Each structure stands twice: as C-alpha cells, then as structure tokens.
Amino acid sequence: MTEHYPVMKGYVVQYLNLKDGGIYIDATCGYGGHSRYILETNSNILLYGMDKDEDAIRYISNALADFKNFKAIHSGYEEMDRVLEKEGIEKVDGILMDLGFSTNQIKDGERGFSFQIEGPLDMRYDRRNNLTAGEIINRWSRKEIIWLFENYGEVKKSHRIVDAIIERRKKKKFETTTELADFIAKYYRRYGKIHPATKFFMALRIAVNNEIDVLKEGLRKAVSLLKTDGRLVVISFHSIEDRTVKYFFRNNCQLNVLTKKPVLPDTEEIRINPESRSAKMRACEKT
Ligand SMILES: C[S@@+](CC[C@H](N)C(=O)[O-])C[C@H]1O[C@@H](n2cnc3c(N)ncnc32)[C@H](O)[C@@H]1O
Structure with missing residues (x-):
C-alpha cells in the first residue's frame, strides 16, 4: 500500500486556511x-479523517499514529x-472532500473498480453495503441500466449495448471486470487513448455508491457543521460531480464562493501525477 498522491495539496491548505487551534x-x-x-x-490543529x-x-490509523491530533473514523x-456529535463536537473550521476512488482502490483487482485488472464486479467503497456492480449488470432492468449509462456515464444511444448485455446475461451472467470491459469494447470504438469501457464503469461506480x-447530502451536512468563516474545499474528477458542487455553492445563500472558476492542477503536477489531470477544485466560506 502507498499513500495516495494528494491532488493540489498546496491549494487545499491555502483554501482551508488552517488556523491554530482549529x-x-x-x-x-x-x-x-x-x-x-x-x-x-x-501541527496545532485537530484533524478528523473519515472514509x-x-x-x-x-491503514491510515497506523500510518498517521504519530500524530496525536489526528483521529480516523x-x-x-x-x-x-x-x-461529530459522538465526538462531542458541534462546529468545525474546515472540511475537505476529495471525491471518487483512490489509487490503492483502483489498483486492487479484488475491489472491482478497474476494467484493466481482472476482479469481481464489485465497486463498493463500503463493503458493508449490499449493492454491487454485478448485481446491477446482471439483475437491473433494461430501462434502469439505460438510464444510468446515459445519465451517469453520459453515454449516448446506449440501447444497443444494453440489449446485448440483456441477451448475454440470459445465457451467462457477467462475473468479472475484464469480461464486461471486453464485451463493451466489441460494441464501442476506442477514441484516442480512452478505453470504451471508461464511461460505463464510471456510471456503474456512481450507481453502486x-x-x-x-x-x-454530504455538502448540506458540511455547510451546517461549519462555523462562520469556516471553509469547504471540494475536489471532483468528473463533470457530473463538478456541476453538483458548482450549483450547490452558487445556490446556497450562506456561502461565499472563493473560486469563481475551478482551480486546476498545473502542468508540473499533471506530469508527476497524470491522474490529477481531470481534477477540479472549488472552495467556499460560510458567511
Ligand atoms: C480520491 S480518494 C481520497 C484520497 C485522499 N484525499 C488522499 O490524499 O489520500 C477518495 C476517497 O473517498 C472515499 N469515499 C468515497 N465516497 C465516500 C463517502 N461518501 N464518504 C467517505 N468517504 C468516501 C473513497 O473510499 C476514497 O478512499
């Protein structure tokens, strides 16, 4: 296991505006x-980590055990x-939400997030939940699967592939990530370097979780927990998430938006960590 490369970490601390005792x-x-x-x-703050x-x-409880001002939950x-209520805390000074999956999750075939590594069709962040990608692909109705591919994957005209999936699952259920990815690749051409399964896997992951x-819900709760002048920083990796954050910030009268346009990683960061290239960061302050 390795620590995930923290995207735009300099901007994150700048926008969180870390205050002593916060x-x-x-x-x-x-x-x-x-x-x-x-x-x-x-070092003069209290930090709660949640995942x-x-x-x-x-992992993080061990890796950051030396920091006595950190607690993972x-x-x-x-x-x-x-x-926070259980911790006896009413309000906080800042919240970071770095959305999506981590490098360790995608590299672990058993988690089922990657279409390039063979593994079960899982994709759950929290394995206490019952719904998996396999359940969706093998059991959900044609209409439901079309809806999620078109809305969460932004795939146009997905009827043809969904019909093929329905036919295929009558004979044999889909079991692994690579089996599904290869099946999709038979129906969709590759554009540039992007594998045709990318959008379908994203749609499934969004639906599973x-x-x-x-x-x-998380954004609403975060704002309600912030003190006046408290900061919320959100990093997203695809347009549906970013739009959700943008309109939430814009339509909330308690918030002063600090990033009129999203903050993006610079070319040096993208060179070191190519996964950061689609990241967008937005920040606001509670007034
Ligand atoms: C991009 S990674 C975060 C990486 C982290 N910022 C770092 O620097 O190591 C996103 C994390 O969010 C977690 N996650 C996804 N949905 C969540 C939710 N609703 N609540 C808490 N954690 C969630 C995933 O399990 C994953 O570990």
Missing part, C-alpha cells in the same frame, strides 16, 4: 495523502453530523 475534517481521507500534508502544515473504506481507515461523509445523492 478543528478540521478530511471527509475522504483514503490512504492519507492530504491528511498527512495538512498535519505537517499545521467509507475500512481498509483505508485501518470509518464512516461516510454523509453521516458526518452523527460522527449512489454517489450524486450522497454528495448532495
């Missing part, structure tokens, strides 16, 4: 890249109000 939440701490950087930038992934929480950020509803 309480902060890394709501998607994963394998601890941002958390470590935040703790190294200001849905139990493996990540186990296995929970979804949409539950952050309950988590109910990511858009969960994000809206």
Whole structure:
C-alpha cells in the first residue's frame, strides 16, 4: 500500500486556511495523502479523517499514529453530523472532500473498480453495503441500466449495448471486470487513448455508491457543521460531480464562493501525477 498522491495539496491548505487551534475534517481521507500534508502544515490543529473504506481507515490509523491530533473514523461523509456529535463536537473550521476512488482502490483487482485488472464486479467503497456492480449488470432492468449509462456515464444511444448485455446475461451472467470491459469494447470504438469501457464503469461506480445523492447530502451536512468563516474545499474528477458542487455553492445563500472558476492542477503536477489531470477544485466560506 502507498499513500495516495494528494491532488493540489498546496491549494487545499491555502483554501482551508488552517488556523491554530482549529478543528478540521478530511471527509475522504483514503490512504492519507492530504491528511498527512495538512498535519505537517499545521501541527496545532485537530484533524478528523473519515472514509467509507475500512481498509483505508485501518491503514491510515497506523500510518498517521504519530500524530496525536489526528483521529480516523470509518464512516461516510454523509453521516458526518452523527460522527461529530459522538465526538462531542458541534462546529468545525474546515472540511475537505476529495471525491471518487483512490489509487490503492483502483489498483486492487479484488475491489472491482478497474476494467484493466481482472476482479469481481464489485465497486463498493463500503463493503458493508449490499449493492454491487454485478448485481446491477446482471439483475437491473433494461430501462434502469439505460438510464444510468446515459445519465451517469453520459453515454449516448446506449440501447444497443444494453440489449446485448440483456441477451448475454440470459445465457451467462457477467462475473468479472475484464469480461464486461471486453464485451463493451466489441460494441464501442476506442477514441484516442480512452478505453470504451471508461464511461460505463464510471456510471456503474456512481450507481453502486449512489454517489450524486450522497454528495448532495454530504455538502448540506458540511455547510451546517461549519462555523462562520469556516471553509469547504471540494475536489471532483468528473463533470457530473463538478456541476453538483458548482450549483450547490452558487445556490446556497450562506456561502461565499472563493473560486469563481475551478482551480486546476498545473502542468508540473499533471506530469508527476497524470491522474490529477481531470481534477477540479472549488472552495467556499460560510458567511
Ligand atoms: C480520491 S480518494 C481520497 C484520497 C485522499 N484525499 C488522499 O490524499 O489520500 C477518495 C476517497 O473517498 C472515499 N469515499 C468515497 N465516497 C465516500 C463517502 N461518501 N464518504 C467517505 N468517504 C468516501 C473513497 O473510499 C476514497 O478512499
């Protein structure tokens, strides 16, 4: 296991505006890249790390054990109000949400996030949940699958492939990631370097984890937990997430948007960490 490369870490601490004695939440701490950087930038804060992934929480609890002002908690950020209540905390100074999956999750075939590594059709961040990608692809109706490919994957005219999936699953259920990816590749041409399965896998992952509803709930809770002048920083990796964050910030009268346009990684960061190229960061302050 390695720590995830923390995307735009310099901007993250700049926009979080770390204050001595402040309480902060890394709501998607994963394998601890941002958390470590935040703790190294200001040792005089209290930081809570949360993640849905139990493996990540186990890892980060050990990796950051030397920081006595850090605590990792296995929970979804949409539950952050309950988590903080248990900790006896009412309001916080800043919250970071770095959305999506981590490098460790995608590299671990068993988690089923990657179409390039063979593994079960899983894709759950939290393995206590029942819904998996296999369940969707093998059991959901034609209409439901078309809806999710078109809305979450932004795939146009997905009827043909969904009909083929329905026919194929009558004979044999889809079991692995690579089996599904190869099947999709037979129907869709590759554009440039992008594998045709990319958008379908993204759509499945969003549906498995109910990511858009969960994000809206998480944003609402984050704002309600911020002190006046508290900061919320969100990094997203695809347009549906970014649009959700942008309109949430814009339509919330309690928020002063600090990033009129999203902040993007610079060319040097993209060179070192090519996965960062689609990242967009937005930040706001509670007024
Ligand atoms: C991009 S990674 C975060 C990486 C982290 N910032 C770092 O620097 O190491 C996203 C993380 O969000 C977690 N996640 C996804 N949905 C979540 C949710 N609703 N609540 C908490 N964590 C979530 C995933 O399990 C994953 O570990």
